[in-house]
Amino acid sequence: MFDAGRIAAFSHQETPFYFYDITLLQETLDTAKRAADEYNFRVHYALKANFNDRVLHAVCRTGFGADCVSGNEVKKAVEIGFKPSEIVFAGVGKSDKEITYALDQNIFAFNVESVQELRIIDAIAGDRGKKANVALRINPNVDAQTHHYITTGLDENKFGIAQWELGEAIETLRQCRHIELIGIHFHVGSQITDLNVFKSLCIKVNELNNWFDERGFRLHVLNVGGGLGVDYHQPDATPIPDFRAYFAIFANFLERKPGQEVHFELGRALVSQSGSLISRVLYVKNGIKKNFLILDAGMTELMRPALYQAYHQIERLGQIETASEPIHYDVVGPICESSDCFGKEVLLPKSERGDLIAIRTTGAYGEVMASRYNLRNEIRYVYSDEI
Ligand SMILES: Cc1ncc(COP(=O)(O)O)c(C=O)c1O
Ligand SMILES: N[C@@H](CCCC[NH3+])C(=O)O
Numbered sequence: 001m002f003d004a005g006r007i008a009a010f011s012h013q014e015t016p017f018y019f020y021d022i023t024l025l026q027e028t029l030d031t032a033k034r035a036a037d038e039y040n041f042r043v044h045y046a047l048k049a050n051f052n053d054r055v056l057h058a059v060c061r062t063g064f065g066a067d068c069v070s071g072n073e074v075k076k077a078v079e080i081g082f083k084p085s086e087i088v089f090a091g092v093g094k095s096d097k098e099i100t101y102a103l104d105q106n107i108f109a110f111n112v113e114s115v116q117e118l119r120i121i122d123a124i125a126g127d128r129g130k131k132a133n134v135a136l137r138i139n140p141n142v143d144a145q146t147h148h149y150i151t152t153g154l155d156e157n158k159f160g161i162a163q164w165e166l167g168e169a170i171e172t173l174r175q176c177r178h179i180e181l182i183g184i185h186f187h188v189g190s191q192i193t194d195l196n197v198f199k200s201l202c203i204k205v206n207e208l209n210n211w212f213d214e215r216g217f218r219l220h221v222l223n224v225g226g227g228l229g230v231d232y233h234q235p236d237a238t239p240i241p242d243f244r245a246y247f248a249i250f251a252n253f254l255e256r257k258p259g260q261e262v263h264f265e266l267g268r269a270l271v272s273q274s275g276s277l278i279s280r281v282l283y284v285k286n287g288i289k290k291n292f293l294i295l296d297a298g299m300t301e302l303m304r305p306a307l308y309q310a311y312h313q314i315e316r317l318g319q320i321e322t323a324s325e326p327i328h329y330d331v332v333g334p335i336c337e338s339s340d341c342f343g344k345e346v347l348l349p350k351s352e353r354g355d356l357i358a359i360r361t362t363g364a365y366g367e368v369m370a371s372r373y374n375l376r377n378e379i380r381y382v383y384s385d386e387i
Contacts, residue, residue, distance in 0.1 A: 298333020
């Protein structure tokens with residue numbers, strides 16, 4: 001992925017920066033779109049994974065809709081050019097202002113996460129003389145088999161309407177005159193690599209689809225969320241996730257009723273592998289117990305390792321001196337936190353001040369989770385077709 005020409009181009013850049021491989025991004029998007037189209041599935045890209053303008057333009061041009069989690073994300077999606085009729089809005093804490101804004105934009109649907117939220121949307125829609133499309137986000141209590149911080153579909157999680165509340169939800173819906181129930185929505189977690197999790201989800205969706213049908217609600221949409229994981233350990237071996245296998249699970253196990261559409265909300269799987277965080281070694285500290293590589297990027301640029309102990313492949317770019325043995329380094333940033341560490345005991349070629357380091361698979365939940373802690377600079381980025 002990082003050939004000599006590219007590395008030479010990096011060496012003139014101010015670091016740290018996010019590097020986006022636009023060719024890989026487009027190939028990934030095209031592969032996913034083709035796989036989804038085979039079954040007539042509709043994908044709304046989850047903006048929360050990466051809302052960089054270049055990324056969003058590519059996603060929009062490829063023909064995906066947008067899944068948003070804040071009023072600002074809805075605004076961003078509209079500005080980029082996503083059709084309002086292809087924008088959905090989820091989130092456990094939508095403010096009145098955000099609901100009003102999204103209603104005024106005539107978005108496709110609100111994925112509603114509580115009975116109380118149903119009443120609020122109904123009231124705001126009534127005041128504005130509108131009818132809001134809603135899908136109920138149901139917590140199916142399906143274990144996503146992922147890191148406990150990024151699982152979202154268990155009873156202990158704050159997301160969605162619990163199954164025991166569904167009776168109250170449909171009673172409320174019957175009273176709401178400014179709401180149209182169009183479907184049901186699920187999202188059980190992120191970075192899911194065991195496809196059996198999605199089979200279990202399908203079984204739950206089928207049960208609930210029947211439950212609504214028996215009560216006279218004809219659902220138009222089954223939205224099964226996102227969550228497909230990527231290979232953080234071997235980014236070059238699997239640069240594009242197996243979208244065909246993923247969609248095939250839903251094609252095989254989901255029981256659609258006549259006219260029902262299936263919607264998805266993929267984020268990570270569409271953008272992760274096309275991003276890398278590129279930084280420089282500032283200092284090398286050789287200790288008795290440890291060797292440290294101190295980079296000019298830190299948890300302020302990439303928070304995942306500090307937040308979830310997430311693994312990212314770390315590579316030293318450029319010429320490797322074959323005469324020296326590789327060395328184990330703790331690769332750390334400059335931030336005043338001990339958790340500001342990208343990897344412990346990482347085996348790398350002997351490195352020195354000025355060397356370029358790539359932290360891979362950072363196209364999703366990288367740039368978007370950056371912070372200004374320690375009054376750090378704004379994030380910089382470099383696109384493959386501009387160098
Ligand atoms: C409701 C919802 N949809 C979609 C996504 C996108 O998930 P992923 O990036 O794992 O595909 C998320 C994030 O986990 C989410 O909360
Ligand atoms: N931000 C997380 C995933 C959470 C996705 C949003 N629900 C990550 O970096 O993996």
